Amino acid sequence: MTAPPWLEVLDETLAACRTHGREDLALRLLRRRDRPSGGTRVAVLGFPKQGKGYLVNAVLNAPVCAVGDAPTPAVPVEIGYAAEPAATLIGRSDERIPVAVERMTGEIGARPTGSLRRVEVGVPRELLSAGLVLVDTPAIGDPRSARTAAALDVLADADAVVLVSDATTPLNSAELALAHHVRTWCPHVILALTKIDVCPSWRAVAEKDRTALSDAGIDARVLPVSATVRQAAAKTGDQELNARSGFPELLSWIAEQVARPAERSSALLAAVSVRAAAAELVETLRTRAEVAGRDAGVDQTTLLHRAQRKADDLRKRNTRWQNLLSDEIADLLSDAEFDLRERTRHIVEVIDETFDRGDPIKVWDEFGPWLGDTLTKAVETNYAWAAERAEWIAQAVAVSFGEQYDQPDLQFVDADAELIGEVRQPRIEGFKIGQKMFTGLRGSYGGVLMFGLITNISMGLSMFNPISAAAGVAFAAKTISDEGGMRLQRRQAVAKMTAQRHVDDVFLRFSKDCRDAIRGVQRKLRDHFTALADELSEQLARERETIIAGSAERERRTVRLRREIERLASLHQRAGELGLLAGRAPRELPA
């Protein structure tokens, strides 16, 4: 047997779909090509709650599909002929799990989403015995959902489609879009208008749907049906009621689909699918060509000008940020030093005050730790403040450089306050009892001597007499107190000096450290932004080269796309001719 003429066109289109990354279209064509001959597949499609399940059950006169508030399966259910009722779940990797028909819905629901591919149901119905397979599909919903994809996927091997929409409202835009899509992929479509038993205005709705479909250029009949009426008719065997249900008409349409010669049917389906795939692919390519065209619309000179302007900007920015950085760092250096000096000056003032009045011996135990703490705090505050300013400078520079770039991680060195040693207690002597005695003796000796002489001369008393002795005692006390005052002053001076020197040391050391840290920041920022500037200017240079080289490449790409579109158009045309041969006038490629 020679290969049918449509196979070649189909294969060529399939290859084109693969080349242009539309694997989904390719898969559909593949399924169309490899579809087993014989049998007619009629898919039932529609949005949720339109009565799909009721319709299928009424066609079969058997409760096969889940209806009402029961959740509809998220996979297609294929209903074919079998002598005994049987249901098989087909898993992701084509494993077959037989289940009882009546437990089917529950079994499907119990399995995790995505673990099933489809369900096969066999029922002993004469209607199906000639090889008819009815495919109940998941409800169409969110266009990105897996459920919708699974439903639309059924189109790839459907011979005919029953679209389901209920009579409560006319077709909405989403339903019309679905009808359009279905009609593109499948030549035989009918719209079943369900629930006409409960909708008083179903005739008006049917008329509206007819108009809407023909206005959209979709060639599909509208068939009002009622599953409820059909069920009631079946119960009573009322032929007239059955006729009113609309189902006899639907069944005769289905019979027409089954009766169509298989050979002609495959050719037509192949032709339609090729046309649909080619049209979708052309749409994709056109979008791509448009994008390419938009780039090409801007000519090379404009692009070069743009690049030049960018380079100028970069240069200007370079000077700006460098100036900013050096100015700010200089300010920060002097400010930080001034700040630390201010802080230490205050400390020195307190030291002076303390030792103007206090006795170092008594207060040192308290004073030493205080001085340490205060200095630590001063240094730390100073550092924190400098670090904050440095951070701010980094930001300011980054902004003047262009906000979109990163800032370097600054890591301003923390003040190492541990380095502030404890101020050592100066060697200051107390006034011990021996010293006091000695000093007292010295004073009393002078007093005795002096008063001894005076009394000796004026009163003729002996050198050592009670008066002299009393004077001696008085002198001794005075001398001790004088000597104490002098020692205190000396102690105070020493303490002051020691403390001040310590403060000075700390100041010198940390103002140096802080300066170094600031310089470090400056270097880091400079390196970072210089590197960034270099990188940007390199990028610009590359961009210019690409612009110069790129326009030729773009031109080539556009031509290639255009040629590809032409080729697809011709495939589309050839498929159309094949379709014509198969007995049907195809519509033209939508512009």
Next chain:
Amino acid sequence: MTEDVRGLLADAFSLYRGSPRAAGLLREALDHLEQPLRVGITGAAGTGKSTLAAALGDWPTRALRDLALLDDPPPGTLTDATVRLFRHLEPDELAAALPTPRSAFARQTAVDTILVLARADETGAGRIDALLTAKQLARRAWREDPLCSGSQGVIAVAGQLAYGARAFDDDEFELLAAFAAVPREELERYLISVDSFTDPAFPGPVSVDTRRSLVSRFGLFGVRLALTLIRTGCDSRLKLSAELVRRSGLGELRDTIAGCFAARADALKARTAVVRLETVLQAEPRPHGDRLAARVERFAATAHDFRELRLIADIRGGRTALSGDPAEEAVQLLGAQGTAPEERLGLAPDADPREVYAAGIDAVRRWRHEAERPDRPPAERAAAHVVVRSAEGLLALFA
């Protein structure tokens, strides 16, 4: 609460003196504080908004007296609460219609929506148990679907039936009673579809046009239900009307609107104003706007009404561990049946104040005990705390 909001708006006003647009928006919100509560009825085309609005609006009840129902308000209209209609509670449909509010305050205090599964009589191909099925679907969606859980209720309503039942006259009742008198077997085949109901071969002298008008007013489901009800004892117009309204879900919807919206009119209006303020703050930032934003946050945190409404919805939607009598008592104390102390405590409206006080003390004690039981999970204790706060609030009226 209203005073706080006035203060907030006044401060915002001075901030936005320069912008006529923002000032206009704020002015509108400020004026609205004096006006009746506005409840918008929204939904896609064909969900029956106008029918439902008419069924609710022509209902002279005290509960809905100070309330303006807006049938499908255009976007941008200031509304305080929304009744949103859906044909089906499908995730796609819900997700498309329920956008998350942009303002943080609006999200925290989202107590302004009731979802309605509209045209409930069409559920399950219009079988006689359609309304029950629809009710179950609504209840399940409220308990299980996270998209529905943020609302104050998901209620199945047969709008057309409700409207017909609310407004039908003695002639129509006589007509229905006459149909019901026809032997069931004889009538059955004429009730299969609208076409058969309006078939000229219909037994009895009633004209085709009359039958057509009847079925377009009540729907085929409504006619069937009415006949069944007449046969089973609803033998007067008033009885039938009441029973149909009850079954249509309209009563439940009205009670929810009354309890969650009308009784909280001031809180909801204040909320509307603050949401508006937050939108303005977002749309036109001002240097000191963050202070106002902080005050808005504080307002949201302290407004107990919103917490009460939130908790009522959570308890009724089955999202707390409370159930049975304690749940009933909790929602009552939270003010679901009215916010007056007597109503919260389930006492007669003219109860002795001493009795009210004693019952209040009792409620505080019991719920405080619940709130402090260490064997309960924290969420449950937090819920009990809200109830305690409500009970304390009603005692505060006696202070």
